[in-house]
Every structure is written in structure tokens, then in C-alpha cells.
Amino acid sequence: MSEDLAEWLSDSNEVLNLQLVRDAEDEDVLQYQDQQAIEPFNPSFTYPIFGEHEKIFGYKGLDIQLKFASGSLRQYLSINYDAKITSTATPADEIEGQLYKFIPPDYTKSELDFKRIVERDAETFKPLGEKIGSYVRSSAPAKGKSKGKGKAKGKEVQVDGNGEIKEDEGAVVFEMYKSTWSTPGFREYHRRMQLFILLFIEGGSYVQEDEDSWEFITLFERRKRPNSDIFTYHFVGYTSVYPFWCYPDQVRLRLSQFVILPPYQNQGHGSKLYSTLFASMLSRPEVAELTVEDPAEAFEDLRDRNDLRFLVKEGIPSDPQFNVGIGEEKRSINSRGEWEDSIRKKYKIAKRQFDRLLEMLLLRDLNQLNEEQVKRYRLHVKARLFRFNYEMLSQMTPQERKDALAKTYESVVEDYERILEMTF
Numbered sequence: 001m002s003e004d005l006a007e008w009l010s011d012s013n014e015v016l017n018l019q020l021v022r023d024a025e026d027e028d029v030l031q032y033q034d035q036q037a038i039e040p041f042n043p044s045f046t047y048p049i050f051g052e053h054e055k056i057f058g059y060k061g062l063d064i065q066l067k068f069a070s071g072s073l074r075q076y077l078s079i080n081y082d083a084k085i086t087s088t089a090t091p092a093d094e095i096e097g098q099l100y101k102f103i104p105p106d107y108t109k110s111e112l113d114f115k116r117i118v119e120r121d122a123e124t125f126k127p128l129g130e131k132i133g134s135y136v137r138s139s140a141p142a143k144g145k146s147k148g149k150g151k152a153k154g155k156e157v158q159v160d161g162n163g164e165i166k167e168d169e170g171a172v173v174f175e176m177y178k179s180t181w182s183t184p185g186f187r188e189y190h191r192r193m194q195l196f197i198l199l200f201i202e203g204g205s206y207v208q209e210d211e212d213s214w215e216f217i218t219l220f221e222r223r224k225r226p227n228s229d230i231f232t233y234h235f236v237g238y239t240s241v242y243p244f245w246c247y248p249d250q251v252r253l254r255l256s257q258f259v260i261l262p263p264y265q266n267q268g269h270g271s272k273l274y275s276t277l278f279a280s281m282l283s284r285p286e287v288a289e290l291t292v293e294d295p296a297e298a299f300e301d302l303r304d305r306n307d308l309r310f311l312v313k314e315g316i317p318s319d320p321q322f323n324v325g326i327g328e329e330k331r332s333i334n335s336r337g338e339w340e341d342s343i344r345k346k347y348k349i350a351k352r353q354f355d356r357l358l359e360m361l362l363l364r365d366l367n368q369l370n371e372e373q374v375k376r377y378r379l380h381v382k383a384r385l386f387r388f389n390y391e392m393l394s395q396m397t398p399q400e401r402k403d404a405l406a407k408t409y410e411s412v413v414e415d416y417e418r419i420l421e422m423t424f
């Protein structure tokens with residue numbers, strides 16, 4: 001491409017600006033640390049829409065605004081630019097036409113109409129499905145107050161058994177709702193929120209609506225308007241799972257999609273959503289285990305941290321069988337294997353994930369000054385790595401296999417130490 005034509009190229013990740021919009025009355029009560037919830041943000045990926053190079057050709061000063069009513073996710077589209085190329089030989093890309101393939105057709109291009117939608121939805125929108133969990137974040141200094149250093153401290157929040165605020169109207173409640181395709185209105189709502197999968201999950205794709213068994217958990221921020229009985233709801237993120245038959249008469253839940261929008265990231269909401277899904281899964285006798293489909297590194301870390309904390313809370317490291325074969329305990333390795341299998345099935349954790357979690361917990365308690373313990377731990381981990389990578393390792397010479405296992409072991413332990421440091 002010539003230098004002149006290159007001037008007409010835009011980075012689609014930079015020029016596509018997303019925003020969750022709430023009614024002006026609801027914006028006014030936001031505290032300073034909450035302002036990011038209404039600030040524009042950019043997607044991580046746009047190649048599913050604009051191609052693998054993530055470029056848009058034919059414009060200078062391009063600004064694409066795709067705004068969402070913060071609860072209902074009804075959309076407003078605005079495409080602005082300083083100049084558009086007029087060449088018929090190299091025409092400008094059709095932006096709206098490309099977006100139209102991925103968003104519901106009921107979006108508006110009228111600012112006034114969108115403002116009315118936001119105002120109406122603020123008072124009428126309610127999350128769809130069955131409420132299955134909630135948590136509360138305390139209030140903090142109002143907007144305009146001095147930030148000071150560190151995190152602001154809020155007041156203690158009082159809630160009743162249903163998660164309803166009893167005191168301190170400035171507190172913020174987060175609620176999770178379970179839905180399926182049979183939930184009235186959810187199919188249409190899903191068509192508005194599924195765009196976030198393409199924009200924030202690498203390799204993400206839309207789920208097939210003709211597959212009836214999909215389950216979803218959506219997460220919303222709920223705020224009470226001061227001096228009123230109105231609660232407003234604002235979309236935070238969601239996860240989707242699909243049940244597969246598991247012999248003989250159960251199902252295996254596969255977590256397929258998991259997204260927390262950027263304004264709410266790094267605030268613990270992902271852990272709350274995952275923990276709620278996990279608790280829901282444990283309560284269902286028909287579910288054999290929870291698996292994850294091709295997890296991204298960030299989600300894998302989140303999953304590891306929450307699973308580790310759960311097992312510690314359940315007292316697994318204190319069980320007499322925990323150190324069998326690794327520490328000083330000399331009892332039967334077979335009995336430890338039976339113990340592992342019973343614990344894994346009890347908590348419905350997939351085998352590879354459970355093996356990794358136990359290895360991390362063993363490493364946490366390992367006496368690094370005890371050479372015999374360190375050796376047993378190393379052999380324990382290498383044996384699992386050999387089983388997991390048997391097909392590839394079996395094709396190597398003995399020395400190649402030894403070197404590969406040693407290198408993989410060091411990498412695994414280094415990653416375990418990183419995760420443990422983040423977790424405890």
C-alpha cells in the first residue's frame with residue numbers, strides 16, 4: 001500500500017469507542033472511584049468484525065461510537081470522521097454494514113431517541129431470570145471529595161437475608177441471575193450482550209441459539225436512587241455454560257464464555273461470578289463436574305485462585321491423606337489415590353485441574369530444606385506430567401524425555417509459585 005493510501009488507515013481497536021450509558025440522574029450520584037463505569041472504553045479485539053489486521057480503510061479522524069443503555073444494552077451507533085476517501089478504485093470500507101452483521105438491527109442513530117431509551121430503561125429495566133446470588137460493596141466518599149492515598153474506606157453495609165440494603169443508601173449491590181433460552185425475553189437480551197464476547201475474548205464466537213441447553217449467569221450492579229424507591233440495574237458481565245451427557249446418568253458442565261467488562265475489571269467481580277457459578281454447580285446432583293473450554297490465561301489464573309481458596313476453606317490441606325507419599329507420611333499411595341478421587345468427585349472438579357490444585361497446595365506446604373520431600377514432590381509432579389504428555393514423550397529418546405520433563409517441571413513450579421503468591 002502506498003504511503004498516501006496508508007494515511008487513510010485506522011486501527012479499529014482504537015477508533016471503536018464503547019460506553020455504558022446511564023441516566024443523568026444516576027450518573028450524578030456516582031462516587032469518584034465509580035466514574036470508570038460510565039467512561040468510554042475500547043475493545044481488545046475487532047478482527048471478527050473488521051478483519052484479521054484490525055484496520056479500517058478510507059477515513060481520517062475516524063470515531064465510531066457504540067453506546068449501550070447500561071441495563072438493557074439497547075444500542076446507539078454514531079460514525080464520525082474528518083475526511084472520507086473518494087476514490088472509486090480504492091473505496092472506503094463500509095463500517096455500518098460490517099457492524100450490522102454482528103449487532104441487533106434495532107439500534108438507533110438518533111441521540112435523542114437513545115436518551116429517551118436510557119431514561120425509560122433506568123426506571124423499567126429489570127434483570128431477566130432467577131436471582132441466584134448477590135454481594136454488597138460499601139459506600140465511599142462522594143464524587144468531588146479528596147481521594148487521598150490508597151483505597152477509600154466505606155461505611156459498614158447492613159443487608160437483610162435477601163441482600164436488600166437496610167442502611168446506607170450509598171451502598172452498591174451486585175446481583176447474579178441465571179437464565180436459559182426459555183427465560184422470557186432473554187434470547188433478545190443475549191443478542192445485545194453477545195457482542196462483548198467477540199470484542200473481549202480472543203477466539204470468541206457466538207453460541208448457536210438452536211442448541212437448547214445453554215445456561216447463562218448475568219451479573220448486574222444495582223443502585224438505589226437517593227430519596228426514592230427506584231432501583232437501577234447496570235450490566236457488568238456474564239458467563240455461559242453448556243451441559244454434556246456424562247456416563248451413566250449425569251451431565252458435565254462446560255464453561256464456554258466468561259467476560260467482565262473493562263469498567264468493572266480488577267475489582268473482584270470475576271471471582272464473585274465464578275464462585276457463584278461454582279456454588280450453583282455443587283448444589284446440582286445431576287452435575288458430575290465443571291470443565292472449562294480453552295481458557296484464556298487471565299481466566300485460568302482467576303479459576304486457580306478461587307479453586308485454591310475453596311479447597312483451603314474446605315480443609316483439604318489439613319486432611320491426614322493430603323501429604324501421603326510427599327511428606328513424612330508413609331501410608332499406602334493407593335489409599336491416597338482413592339482419597340484424591342473421592343475429594344475430586346465431591347467437589348466436581350475436572351481431573352487435570354484437581355491434580356494441579358493439589359500440586360500447588362503441596363508446594364505451598366513443602367519443606368524446601370528437606371531434600372527427600374522435595375525429591376518426592378518432584379517425582380510426583382513429573383509422573384503426572386508424563387501421563388498427561390505421554391504420546392509426545394513416548395516418541396523421544398530416554399535422554400530427550402528426561403530433559404523435556406525437567407524443563408517442563410521447572411516451568412510448572414515457577415507458574416505455581418506465581419499463582420500461590422497472588423492467592424495467599
